[in-house]
Amino acid sequence: MADPLLASHAEPSTVTIQRDDSLFSVPLKRTVHLDIVLPPGYATSGVTYPVLYLNDGQDLARLRMENVLDSLYEKKAIQPFVLVAIHAGDRIQEYGTAAQADYMHRGSKAGLYTDFVLTELLPYIKNHYRISTDPAKSAFAGFSLGGLSAFDIVFHHPDRFSRAGVFSGSFWWRSKSTEDGYRDETDRIMHDLVRKGVYSPNLKFWFETGTDDETSDRNNNGVIDSIDDTLDLISELVRKGYRRDENGQPHDIRYVEIVGGQHNQKTWSQIMPDFLTWAFPKHN
Template sequence: MADHLPAFFPAESSTVTVRHDDSLISVPLRRAIHLDIILPPDYSQRSTPYPVLYLNDGQDLTRLQMTRVLDSLYQKRAIQPFVLVAIHAGDRIQEYGTAARPDYMNRGSKAGLYTDFVLTELLPYVKKHYNISSEPTKSVFAGFSLGGLSAFDIVFHHPEHFSRSGVFSGSFWWRSKSTEDGYRDETDRIMHDLVRKGSHHRQLKFWFETGTDDETSDRNNNGIIDSIEDTTDLIAELVRKGYSRTEEIRYVEIAGGKHDQETWSQILPDFLIWAFGQ
């Protein structure tokens, strides 16, 4: 693991600073890891460790208009300063998923390796090179679509490292059996099953977003698209596990919201204020 880090690159017309970091090589993933680190305006002016947000699909920061969103929130003093660690995806179909097992098509076969990378390589690396807190209460993990499934799985199963999870249009349809030929056993949804078999951790909190135009599929023909129903069913599992729907879970449903970065960018302020509000 190299100690050499590249120079800072200030974002155009921005008060935040973006650092492109390619120094981390992952052993379990057998590839170089590309990180975009966004530092808050006062990063060089204080020694107190910052809260941190780890974000899957970090290659999408431009389409998410992340620096613009952060600048606006900082200027309004709507959020406390934090460090954003955006992890560029590799083989996302295989690395994102649920660490316990892949889906029925063997997608997510490297999700366990990705979790290993996050816990044993990424967290120590970021702690060493950036002024961030290692306290679970100061650590958040979020993602989009499959990356959201991955982020939720990591947080839910590792409360010793994280306290909050953000999921935008999460792929909670992830299943152990196909729904083709009319098969609709909802107990085969993997993340729902993992929550049922998991434990309640009082410090965990969860933020979910779906859009009414995320997709058109409605496998049980009840008038609710699958992406919404899979998410609300997962929330129901969390509630049955003991999590408070009002205090520990936030669900945002966007009328006309699509499964794309433009929709997710629009709702980013809601998530960031929830996670890092003053």
């Protein structure tokens, strides 16, 4: 029979979630609430861990993230990592592309949010948790507008991150309205930023869309915009020099399209294991 005293001091076999409300952001002018998800064994291991920064961190429960992680760790399907879940503030203004707001001036604080991530969040996490600052061990992910934000940050800062995860990304983000003569070829902001950007050999990208993400089909080609916009962005990355997975072989870009997948946390939770085993494979 197991010694109950020893059992009470045993290292937990599940993840530990800590609420951290200590970080006040100067550019954002608010306290940024964080949920820090520590892997099993963190307290006594003494090792430094890879890290995943996640936008819309307030949705951990709706994503069933604790259950997803516990299952993956039990199966030994991923390497242990620290998850930094960043609670959103004014997400319509703070998420977007740092270079410019969209045609309705949404994303006006995206540059400030990027500044927060680079100059405040990363140093804070490094000082308070045992995480690696090696870009090869740092990933950023998000959902919808948060996915657009995560991609923008990773693409433009390969010195800090190596992997981006985008669930149902808002790549429709555009500089003109349809009434003002919007064109796919020139007016999608992130696509244009990729065209103007540089190739970074260390970057890798994971994208997910669902066939029921939305119903909009602005060019009437029978494919919903979220899929079109994501595939067009992937094409821009390929032209830039990144390689898409092919014939079962992993390269720089993985794209997952879910039949019946919707624009919600239930779908994103279901595909989360695919992203996490891609971002933090056990053999690394």
